[in-house]
Amino acid sequence: MSYRMLQAAALGLGILTFQGAISPLHAETQSATGALTGQLQPLAVHSLMLDIAQAGSTMVAVGERGHILRLSADANQWQQVATPSQAQLTKVFFLDVNHGWAVGHDATILATQDGGLTWQQQFSSPELARPLLDVWFADSQNGIAVGAYGLFLRTTDGGQSWQKEFHPELLSQDDADYLADLKQQDEEAYMAESDSILPHFNRVIALEDKRLLMVGELGMVAISEDGGRLWQRLEFIYDGSLFNAIERDKQLYVFGLRGHAFSAPEDMSQWQEIKMPLESTLNAAAPVKGGLLLVGNGGAVIRLDNNLHAELVTQRRGENLSAVAVDPKGRLWIAGTKGLFELKQQ
Template identity: 50%
Template sequence: MKQFWAFVFSFLSFVAVADQTPSPSWQAPLANKSLLLDITTAGADRLVAVGEYGHVLLSTDGENWQQANVPVTSTLTAVYFINSQKGWAVGHDASILQTTDGGATWSIQQFFPHLEKPLLDVVFKDELNGLAIGAYGMFYRTQDGGNTWIKEFHEEFLFQEDIDYLNELKQEDEEAYLDERSSILPHFNRITMDGRTLYMVGEIGLIAKSNDFGKSWQPFDEIYQGSFFDLERTRKGNLLVVGLRGNAFRSLRNGAPWQAVDTETQALLNSIVLTDTNLLYILGNSGVLLSSEDDGQTFTHHPQADGKALIAGTVFHGKLIVVSDVGIKTITIFK
């Protein structure tokens, strides 16, 4: 009987380990019509888009797409390239993937399905130093190109009462403290590199900047209690941030003061796309596409007929290439 139970426990342990082993993303003929969440350029002549089921799509013309070999089926939420060959993608299961061949093949640097939390953005300042951020304040740093990722906890985003609460809980119940610590921070949605300065936006009106590549952060005064999803410095040198319920704000002085912008929409605004000129775009849910030629002071609406969410985009060969919940869209740039 002991031998029988030993076999059962051994088998269950094997199954548990097997369940943690990722399955490779499958080749899907309609992958370019599925939910895609981010897109970027790898060098000047290649587009890379990522999305659900571990889909990674590549194109050299914005029209024809090839699916890459990816070792996970986890939804991928963001992709970043430091040059034409080397890039990283992050997503659900705290996944971090790397490519060294322009996105054709990918390898796993981190995969934690037991966390059940998504990473939402990734950025590198050079080939060695990078950051990955996500839900509930997840924050990972690498200093060796992603061979190792170290988790950090940034309590500068907590109120003093939250810090006091955690300190008391740590004295009383270490396990409860660790559990609470893992979920007390707001979601970190997007991180943007602006020269030597990093900006990060997230839940509960979070806007912050760092001048030491994320080792310490300076949160801005609250201007809005809802979530923000993107922040960019415009071609004229001002900051523009967008978020829930059509909220957008401009800053002419690097974060103080912020001025509300009337976008004439209540849709969630997902991302900002800059062009080589003063023209910029805001992409939103419900088919919302806004353009501005006056540095984000006013916007023109270009509603998309299908009403689908426009999630992220980039300008490529004179066209706006956008990823959405129904795949890839090519939009003629509005002058």
């Protein structure tokens, strides 16, 4: 196997438009130390947004240029907050109503302790030249952040410090054999190859039984029973990229490139492919009455019922959709290349 080139274009996702207003909560664009901070922009709500998460009674969305938006108390307006970074943010996670983390390009990690009103930078490493693509915390102290080419960071002190980990158990057998041979021949080449040989880690979620499920590039599906310290890579029926996963009613779903979606019981004993109405890449899902709502590239919005029947709800051509979430009032919000919008449920 040869050294793989960084495929940056494959790491970007998309978003949509919201018919609403935006009002800045703060107006700072430069920190006291002179570091670049996210700029408050009136049209940020219409810019590239990549993820949405619930934070107690509100919602928080993240996207390009370090933009972070909060849904107002009356749930009618997205409000931009100041951030300490201009790095593109790819994922946001809330442990509880107050404590949350956002991750993104330049291995950036931001944290909040007040429900997303204010943010502090915990980590950034532009020299790594790769983005973080997801973040998860077990409690206020223990968390992991994962990303491109096997980037894996861990904290045991709430994010005050982060340690890089290498997980060779997530290599394919061919890559593991290749590395073993290379180590015998050229230690320096082995170290260089080890740094980028792992697949992209795209999504990590906690299952109801407390295990972690992680999906990624090259059909990677892996399970951890100890908070991500040791992983078991599972045999899988597809070798393309998987971008997201969700658990619902003791059933697991994973989905990704070109409309490929799969389902299995919670023991993951047998995976089956789900026929989709489009071949659009699927980026995210949210639980809705009677099943799931999936969103993806090409503006695809697809409803998947409990019988694994998929139906196209709508298609917003010229847009890529990257996230979907349900707010505390039961409303569906979607993020994509053109910002945030509410999808009216019928």
